[in-house]
Amino acid sequence: MDRQLLDRFLSLCVIEANSKKERRMAQRLREELSALGLEVREDGAGALIGGECGNLLAEAPPKGMPARWVTLLAHMDAVPPGYGSDPYVSDEVVRGRGQILSADDRAGLAIALGVLETLKGAPLERLGVQVIFTASEESGPSGAEALAGQDVKGEFCVVLDTGGPPGQINFESPTAVRFKLRCEGRSAHAGIEPEKGVNALVMASRIVAALPSGRLDPDTTFSCTVLRAGTATNVIPAEAVLEGELRTFKPGEADRLTTLVADTSRQVSREMGGGVEVTTKSQFPPFRVDPQNPYLKGLLAAAQAEGFTGFLHRSGGGSDANYLHPKGVPAVNVGVGYRHGHSPQEVLILSEFEGTYRWILRFLRDLDRE
Numbered sequence: 001m002d003r004q005l006l007d008r009f010l011s012l013c014v015i016e017a018n019s020k021k022e023r024r025m026a027q028r029l030r031e032e033l034s035a036l037g038l039e040v041r042e043d044g045a046g047a048l049i050g051g052e053c054g055n056l057l058a059e060a061p062p063k064g065m066p067a068r069w070v071t072l073l074a075h076m077d078a079v080p081p082g083y084g085s086d087p088y089v090s091d092e093v094v095r096g097r098g099q100i101l102s103a104d105d106r107a108g109l110a111i112a113l114g115v116l117e118t119l120k121g122a123p124l125e126r127l128g129v130q131v132i133f134t135a136s137e138e139s140g141p142s143g144a145e146a147l148a149g150q151d152v153k154g155e156f157c158v159v160l161d162t163g164g165p166p167g168q169i170n171f172e173s174p175t176a177v178r179f180k181l182r183c184e185g186r187s188a189h190a191g192i193e194p195e196k197g198v199n200a201l202v203m204a205s206r207i208v209a210a211l212p213s214g215r216l217d218p219d220t221t222f223s224c225t226v227l228r229a230g231t232a233t234n235v236i237p238a239e240a241v242l243e244g245e246l247r248t249f250k251p252g253e254a255d256r257l258t259t260l261v262a263d264t265s266r267q268v269s270r271e272m273g274g275g276v277e278v279t280t281k282s283q284f285p286p287f288r289v290d291p292q293n294p295y296l297k298g299l300l301a302a303a304q305a306e307g308f309t310g311f312l313h314r315s316g317g318g319s320d321a322n323y324l325h326p327k328g329v330p331a332v333n334v335g336v337g338y339r340h341g342h343s344p345q346e347v348l349i350l351s352e353f354e355g356t357y358r359w360i361l362r363f364l365r366d367l368d369r370e
């Protein structure tokens with residue numbers, strides 16, 4: 001195991017950086033990039049998303065005139081508590097003692113820095129490498145969404161931010177839509193005159209029962225996930241809030257399902273003599289990279305050259321890659337070696353972590369020789 005790569009990862013894990021509170025992490029990354037002789041710029045995304053810092057951008061030019069550029073991207077924030085508690089290594093796996101490890105996405109940050117450090121000692125000839133470290137990936141609005149398209153210099157972007165082995169390439173992701181229903185009933189005493197009330201909790205429950213749930217087909221998921229109602233056991237609740245999401249790869253399916261949510265909710269509320277307010281919001285746009293894209297084919301070839309099984313994966317999750325495609329930048333999300341992200345069981349498999357570092361380095365060097 002590359003000790004410097006591991007030590008850098010462990011040191012990043014203990015830096016607190018919740019979404020929109022990444023200033024300490026940004027400062028550390030700025031110091032790392034500056035030590036590599038790179039000029040670092042912070043964009044204005046922080047003000048746009050309500051965070052304390054924006055995205056960091058830096059460029060590692062080649063020896064000669066750059067013929068083209070590739071962008072490496074990782075995000076600075078983590079899910080709460082936003083830092084690992086005493087990370088430790090056991091049996092070639094890193095775990096967090098007592099709290100979430102935050103390998104998502106400290107692993108991606110460490111790999112990007114490791115690649116840049118290696119290229120400083122052995123620069124590429126004609127390929128320029130840009131790095132972007134984004135803010136607030138875990139909790140929207142995201143820094144990648146606020147990133148100006150002209151600031152992305154690469155013709156192709158490799159996002160270092162998914163749980164999986166080296167060789168895994170998430171080349172397709174669905175659209176996701178969140179919905180929120182505010183069910184309006186009428187309060188009454190639950191023990192003396194419940195018949196005078198309109199139970200908003202029951203209304204929300206009937207809406208849930210009338211809507212689809214789970215995996216609807218290979219392309220679509222639909223889930224009601226949050227329900228809040230009631231103030232006391234002896235009061236018929238006058239209001240209930242129901243939230244959920246849908247994700248789909250099918251064109252037009254998101255519109256059909258959001259219409260179904262609105263129509264079903266209004267029908268149930270009318271039947272009960274209440275009302276409902278329905279709001280929907282796009283969580284992230286879809287993307288798909290053509291498998292014949294030369295950069296994507298280069299990633300697959302580099303994985304094979306390093307002894308890994310390169311494979312294309314259709315992911316149901318979202319990442320910063322989703323926001324780059326509308327800006328005209330093809331982007332994929334690759335495995336960086338962690339498992340069980342966003343949970344206390346999260347681990348980083350060191351052989352895979354180091355493997356992705358070697359894989360990305362091979363990809364860049366092979367591109368440089370083309």
